[in-house]
Amino acid sequence: MKVHFIAIGGSAMHNLAIALHKKGFEVTGSDDVLFEPSASRLGKYGILPAQTGWLPEKITPQLDAVILGMHARVDNPELLKAQELGIKIYSYPDYIYEQSKDKNRVVIGGSHGKTTITSMILHALQQAGKNFDYLVGAQLEGFDTMVKLTQEAPVIIIEGDEYLASPIDRRPKFHIYKADVGVISGIAWDHINVFPTFDNYIDQFRIFAETIQPGGELIYSETDEVLKTMVDGLSVDVNKLPYSLPEYTIYNGITSVLYSGKSYPLQIFGQHNLLNMEAARLVCQNLGIGQADFYTYLQTFKGAARRLEVVGKNDNATIFKDFAHSPSKLTATIQAVKSQFPNRPLIACIELHTFSSLNKEFLDEYAGTMDAADEAIVFIDRKTFGQKKIEPYPAEVVKNAFANERLLFFNEPALLLNHLEQLNIANSNLLMMSSGNFGGINLIELKNILL
Structure with missing residues (x-):
């Protein structure tokens, strides 16, 4: 497969490019500016563009697909050339779905906590020796890239952003993945340049919940009244699983969660992180990890980058x-x-x-x-x-x-x-x-x- 990335330097874009390169794809890309760490990481895998700028000559009929980043504009010369040649154009969430449509898809949404919940799930799955693919919005200790795509993994864990997919696809990203298991951590108005009212913003999460596949699971925080009201009003064929704070103590600057007579000291802290942990626990329960094992694995979780x-x-x-x-x-x-x-x-x-x-x-x-x-x-x-x-x-x-x-x-x-x-x-x-x-x-x- 020959795939070209327009705006390859973005956080998610360059990680997807690396993931596809590792999968054996022939990957090229362009961008008008390349910052660190994207440039070094692309260079490490031999897919750093030789020069910055938009070069329409890179768009040829031999390409199987073009992946368009949000950073590009609708009049991007490479995009116009791809449209002229009739090459299939994907946003990166579109392409993630294309590569994972036969897998069990877990999608984590919410106005806050998405990266941390996703990171906790990945940490527990790794500790448990599970085979999984993923897309996460931060660099994690123990993980080489922020995206992994393989043929073999039966499940993919996706951090599901509510922002728009691409300049020519105005859908929120998490609407595209068609989750089998969906998580919503909470709803607090954001991205007002795209969602001008709070009601309009809430609607995006309602639509996300409605994209969960029949018979799937919706895991949500019942501590968020806006979210709880929205979920209560849903008419969907999914199993609704609410979560709230676990029993915990704080002693000498260390937070421990309590379960079945045992204390599990954590390296993370804060009620928002304990709520995130419970969302991750319910996902891991769906994927075959018991509660005691999950808390044991989370004792070594240090948090996602730039999260406390x-x-x-x-x-x-x-x-x-x-x-x-x-x-x-x-x-x-x-x-x-x-x-x-x-x-x-x-x-x-x-x-x-x-x-x-x-x-x-x-x-x-x-x-x-x-x-x-x-x-x-x-x-x-x-x-x-x-x-x-x-x-x-x-x-x-x-x-x-x-x-x-x-x-x-x-x-x-x-x-x-x-x-x-x-x-x-x-x-x-x-x-x-x-x-x-x-x-x-x-x-x-x-x-x-x-x-």
Whole structure:
């Protein structure tokens, strides 16, 4: 099979390219910009484009398929050439389905926790010696790539994003996979540039639930009232399996889950992670892993990259980084650290970086989300406003939206870095949250200064 990737440098795209290369496909690709680690990883497997840019001459009748990334535009010259030649064009979720339509498909959806739930399932399956394929949104310890596709594996675990499939396929990705087992972790409004109302956003999860194959399973958090109401109103031929918090204790900074008279100490913490764990447990139960074995396997799970990841620590302070950017993720992450370390003050810093989080109309959704932090900091890189063509707004707008007069606001990386370097974090924790990179601030260097 000869497959060409338009916008090969994307996170999911370059991992799918590597997976297909490993499967024996002839893989080529293009992109107008290639960042790390995509470039090095593509180079490692000999499929890094020799030059950046869009080159229509790469699109020939000999291609079996073109896979189109979301980063490309509808007028992309390679896309236009493929359409002109009548070559089959797939989005990456389309192609994942094409490669897995004969497998048992487990799809994890939800506004938050998708990557962690998927990662927990993969960890347990690996510990249990199961054969499986997967698609996950983060690099995991013990896994070479973020996508694996084989002929032999009977099951595939897919992290199911609700964002659009491609520039020419406006369906949410998780509608395409036709899950046999579907998970919904929760619903909290996001992607407002695509789903302009909360009701419209909820509809995408309803449709996802309706795509679960007859006789399949829908695993969902009954602690989320919006989700519970939606599931209660569904008329689908699936087995509905709700989950909630397990019994657990926190002692000396370690969370342990309790089951059948035994305690299982974990390396993860926070109620949101315990809920994620229960979703993963029900999936693994469907795949033949018992509850006691599952909790045993999860004792060695360290978490997904950038999900309450420890940047550095000493005896009385810890610096975390986290991918949290939406209001619900921000609240859950701050509460998790405060609950795990109740006697340590928390300095919490979030970078607003996504289109939704920067939208002035959406900003009020953040009201109260940082109240549990002892010091709250919001950062918006001034350059990001320009890149996303959003009119900049002053600190007062942010403070009013967060309903937090104590909140500190920075819009220059140098000013933020200067403030952070002056912090005394003895007997405290620092939590840095962003889906970006804080304007290029090096958290390892910051850790070396503070600790």
